[in-house]
Amino acid sequence: MTVDPSTATADDNATVECPYCGSTDTEREHPKGPSLCRSMHFCADCQQPFERFH
Amino acid sequence: MTTNAPLDGGKACAYTDYESGDVPAEYPKTGADATGTEAEVWEALREVEDPEMPVSIVDLGLIYDVTVEDEQCTVEMTLTYTGCPARDILLNDVKCAAETARSVQDAEVRLRFTPEWTVNMVTEAGRDDLREFGLSV
Numbered sequence: 505m506t507v508d509p510s511t512a513t514a515d516d517n518a519t520v521e522c523p524y525c526g527s528t529d530t531e532r533e534h535p536k537g538p539s540l541c542r543s544m545h546f547c548a549d550c551q552q553p554f555e556r557f558h
Numbered sequence: 559m560t561t562n563a564p565l566d567g568g569k570a571c572a573y574t575d576y577e578s579g580d581v582p583a584e585y586p587k588t589g590a591d592a593t594g595t596e597a598e599v600w601e602a603l604r605e606v607e608d609p610e611m612p613v614s615i616v617d618l619g620l621i622y623d624v625t626v627e628d629e630q631c632t633v634e635m636t637l638t639y640t641g642c643p644a645r646d647i648l649l650n651d652v653k654c655a656a657e658t659a660r661s662v663q664d665a666e667v668r669l670r671f672t673p674e675w676t677v678n679m680v681t682e683a684g685r686d687d688l689r690e691f692g693l694s695v
Contacts, residue, residue, distance in 0.1 A: 523689045530694075539610060541638045545694065556694040557611075558638075558677050 520556050522547035532556075579676035586619030586679040595626045598659040599633070606651045609644045613687040615652070619679030622670055624656075629663040631656045636675045645669075 519528050527549035534544040542555040589600025603624070604616045615621060615635075623634040633656050637645060649667050656665035677695065680688070685695045 520694050523692050523694045539643075540641070542693065554692060554694055557680075557688050 520545055522550060522552065523554055524552050525550040530554075578678055579674055581676065581678045582673050585622070585673065586617075586681055587621060587623065588616055588681060589621070589624060592624065595631075595659050595661040596624050599624050599626065599631055599656050599662065599665075602655040602658045603633070603652060606648075606655050609647050611688060611691055611693065613684050613691070615648065617681045617684030617687060619675065619681065619684070620648075621652075626659075626662060629661055631659065631662040631665040632668060633665060634668045634670050636670050638675055640671060 520530050520532065521528050522530050522545075525547060527547055529548040530545050531548065532543060532545050533553070536542075537544050537555045541558050543558065544553065545556055546553050589597060589603070592600050600616065600621075603621055604614050606615045607613060608615060608618060618638070620637065621633065621635050623632075625632045633652055635648075635652060637648065642648070649669070652667050653665050656662055656667075680695060688695045
C-alpha cells in the first residue's frame, strides 16, 4: 500500500533486517527518517519501529 | 503570495532516492597500514564520532586519506551526502583531532565527493556499532 507518492524509492523491494530481532518480515513506512541518511521501517515480528541507515 | 514551494509543483524533490553503489577496492580506508605520525592521526580520527550515532567516522568510511608532511597534516574526507547538516561540526572535529597528534602543527581538512560515499563503505565494526544503536544496515 502506498499512501504517499513520496514513499517510493529505488530500493523498494530490498530486504531489510530488523536490528532488534533479526527478522526480515519488515516494511518500510517512509523513506525519510530523522535525518536524510535514515528511513523509517516497522518489524512485523517484534512490533518495533526501527530505522535503516543508507 | 510569496512561497518557497518548488515552481514545478514539487517534482524536483518528491522523494529521496537511495541507491547502493559500488565501492572502489581501496575503500574504506582505515589507516591500518599507516605508520608514524599518520598512524597517530588515524588513531585520533577513530575517536571522532558521527554527531547522531555512536559510530566512528573512520568506521563509517568517511576518511579518504591522511598525509603528514613537515608537521602539516592534510585529511581528505567525504560526507554521507553533500547537504549533510553536520558538515561544519565534522570538519572542525576532524581538524581538532588531527592536531592532537604530537608532530602535527596544523591540520587542513579537504572535502571530497569522489568517490561517492555509499553505505557499502561502512566497515564491519561500523555495521556492528550501528546495529547495536538500533539501526538496520
